[in-house]
Amino acid sequence: MAASLSTRQHLLAVGLTANAGFVDGLFFIHLGGYFVSFMSGNSTRAAAELSQGNYLAWLAASSLIVAFVIGVMLSSFAVRFGPKYFHQPAESLLTEQVTPHGSAVWMAYALMLLGGIAAVIPSAEMVAPFIVAAATGAINGTFTRRGEVSVGLTYMTGTLVKMGQALASAMALRSPVYLSRFLRYLLLWAAIAIGSLIGGFSYLEFGIAAIWLSVVAMTVLSVALTWRVRRRNA
Secondary structure, three states, rough: OOOOOOOHHHHHHHHHHHHHHHHHHHHHHHOOOOOOOHHHHHHHHHHHHOOOOOHHHHHHHHHHHHHHHHHHHHHHHHHHHHHHHHHHHHHHOOOOOOOOHHHHHHHHHHHHHHHHHHHOOOOOHHHHHHHHHHHHHHHHOOEEOEEEEEEOOOOOHHHHHHHHHHHHHHHOOOOOHHHHHHHHHHHHHHHHHHHHHHHHHHHHHHHHHHHHHHHHHHHHHHHHHHHHHHHHOO
């Protein structure tokens, strides 16, 4: 859970979440109402379109969901079998420790880069949203515990629930601990909301090429995390 992360880890989570929000806002406008990060929204849209007999729209939403899951799988494989200097050894996946996995971040970066390249090639532009959806799925493998996600970075429903619970506890118990938790959850939610806002503005200004801002951000986050891990293990 986000409340258990160190300050540096939380900042990494915020950065990755903001980046996911950025591409979600960008592609939401570009695709006319489909998401590359928010799969609950795509699930609802797929069901609604199917109920109305809009099979192509159902297929589009469903394909984005499949791409997202494939990205999650690729991230999981990267965490388990990736270079050890990117993250803790694979056997530590059986512990309760939560640390960021560099291999997951690099997998997300590679997919985002591929999506950025596809987005600016006219003949490949139509596949770019699916590659980016895989990238946002991969982002969720950054923080895992016992092989499962401990901090969801691209879906905020659970975060909002925890935020509400923490605020209620802070008010009921007058506890600064729960207030701190509330602020951490609030910052994580704000990251995806503000990221989406910037993504939308960027699309209106630069078009689909704005995805390269996300690629640059992923580059910075990936290099910074790897530098931090290698420095710690030196």
